[in-house]
Amino acid sequence: MFTINIPETNRKIQVAELDFKNELTWHDAVFSCEQLGEGWRLPTIIELQSILKELHSKGLGSFKSEIYWSISEDEFENDTNYAMYLLFSNGFKMSDSKDWEHYVRAVKSI
Secondary structure (H helix, E strand, O other): OEEEEEOOOOEEEEEOOOOOOOOEOHHHHHHHHHOOOOOEEOOOHHHHHHHHHHOHHHOOOOOOOOEEEEEEEOOOOOOOOEEEEEEOOOOEEEEEEOOOOEEOOOEEEO
16 A cells, blocks of 8 residues: 655645446446445545655556546536546546446555
8 A cells, every 4th residue: 555645735635545346437437446444435536646756657556557537527518417537558548438448546545
């Protein structure tokens, strides 16, 4: 498990050691994170950006250079059928249908 500071919120989060085994739809990702226990959840898009910077870019955490879901709703289309993701290969932020499957890493506020 990793602990990182989120400068934008001045808070710390714990980051799960590994991704879930399979890519998940957004709804399955939310449910799976909650099943880990109290406080576990999908990261916000800001938290994912900090994870990219503090862990993935330093070779920590065994992240894939792929798309990771965030809990953040779509900020581009204002459509509740879409959620934000972050592409770990280049930090590209975009939204996708919640029905698509992407990688998931759970976090917990501390």
